Amino acid sequence: MHSETYPRATLVSGETPLTHLPSLSENLGINLFIKRDDVAGSPLGGNKARQLEFYLGAARAQGADTILITGAVQSNFVRTAAYAAASLGMKSVVQLEERVPERDGTYHTSGNVLLLRMLGAEIMHYPEGEDEAGADAALRARAETLRSEGRVPYVIPLGLENPPLGALGYVRAGREIVASGQAFDVVVVASGSGATHAGLLTGLRAAGSTARVIGSCVRRPKAQQEARIRRVLELFSELTEDTRAVAAEDVQIWDGALAPGYGQVGEAASEAMAMMAGREGILLDPVYTAKSFAAVPALCSAGEIAKGARVLFVHTGGLAALFGYQSDLEGGLPVLG
Structure with a gap:
């Protein structure tokens, strides 16, 4: 293909x-x-906008109304995903991973984090920044909860086992x-x-x-x-x-x-x-x-x-x-x- x-x-x-x-x-x-x-x-x-065109394309094809994504606290991928979801009339659940040690309060509240709050994203937190499998598992668990509530979630995964x-x-x-x-x-x-x-x-x-x-x-x-x-x-x-x-x-x-x-x-x-x-x-x-x-x-x-x-x-x-x-x-x- x-x-x-x-x-x-x-x-x-x-x-x-x-x-x-x-x-x-x-x-x-x-x-x-x-x-x-x-x-x-x-x-x-x-660059994440180019990637998200295909993730969001797949999500819409599956009738999803909510996307879930994980990344670092100041992740541009996460922020761009929240924007893209909002622009397409979808909800977003974002998970912020602690990948960078010893950061101050500005790092955790400004930049992309501030934009996520403005975009109305649901924010989750994950303490381990180098645990891709665990981070993906946490997203999928949240997706199952959303599914039980009648939502149609789509997970954008991080780990290498995913296409x-x-x-x-x-x-x-x-x-x-x-x-x-x-x-x-x-x-x-x-x-x-x-x-x-x-x-x-x-x-x-x-x-x-x-x-x-x-x-x-x-x-x-x-x-x-x-x-x-x-x-x-x-x-x-x-x-x-x-x-x-x-x-x-x-x-x-x-x-x-x-x-x-x-x-x-x-x-x-x-x-x-x-x-x-x-x-x-x-x-x-x-x-x-x-x-x-x-x-x-x-x-x-x-x-x-x-x-x-x-x-x-x-x-x-x-x-x-x-x-x-x-x-x-x-x-x-x-x-x-």
């Missing part, structure tokens, strides 16, 4: 911009472009990039749950692109993330034959900006935020896009991205989470040289 055969709720109207970044191109000695998926879908946008339906959204994105007529040597994207990374790689290859696709780790170190992407692709092959175009060596991972860990702001991420904001006036978030963009200057410095290469950075959004990191950013960002 192909991605076009699955039910889809339209949350992303039209193509997102793909534009040249002249200042950073000159600074890094490459031809750098950006895919602005930070403006995809809902207000404050983000990555949302990855279909990034097959579409990969095809969109190739259809733009722009050819790239390297494409850099955040690699977390794996759906965006695996879907994008699949879409690019299926559309004929030979670009090197680099997933920059935001949650797990390189070895663990590489294994995860391979597993996601294996599961994804059950949904679409497009994965046949992906070779084993196409899975490439970089984790140079992961430290000090998921949802924590390190030096590499701070410098990446300063570079993109100061030279191009584009904001990155500390959880995903700062850590993913950090791969570009680092790989340029290491000679792994050649001078003059055509490079695409996929901006996956997440800007609402900035406000949850106020205490980390109060001193400002590094001063550019």
Whole structure:
């Protein structure tokens, strides 16, 4: 089957911009472009809108009136799901997992959490942030209660045992990039749950692109993330034959900006935020896009991205989470040289 055969709720109207970044191109000695998926879908946008088109499409096809989803406290996926549900006349139940240690009150009340409350989502809490099976089980238990009350719930799962339906959204994105007529040597994207990374790689290859696709780790170190992407692709092959175009060596991972860990702001991420904001006036978030963009200057410095290469950075959004990191950013960002 192909991605076009699955039910889809339209949350992303039209193509997102793909534009040249002249200042950073000159600074890094490459031809750098950006895919602005930070403006995809809902207000404050983000890559999750593309994924949710297929989850919500499936939910509507099943007659669901309530969606349930789990993620970190400042999860953009959870916030975008609540928005999408509201826009389609559905209720949302969101579960917030404690994945990031020693956060202050701002982290637990502002940013995406504030938006969830404004969107009228039912909020659950889960104490363990690295227990995907347990988090999914808690959602399914809540879904059973809702079902007994006459509701029709649809669970958007997190664990690796589930088919990555949302990855279909990034097959579409990969095809969109190739259809733009722009050819790239390297494409850099955040690699977390794996759906965006695996879907994008699949879409690019299926559309004929030979670009090197680099997933920059935001949650797990390189070895663990590489294994995860391979597993996601294996599961994804059950949904679409497009994965046949992906070779084993196409899975490439970089984790140079992961430290000090998921949802924590390190030096590499701070410098990446300063570079993109100061030279191009584009904001990155500390959880995903700062850590993913950090791969570009680092790989340029290491000679792994050649001078003059055509490079695409996929901006996956997440800007609402900035406000949850106020205490980390109060001193400002590094001063550019």
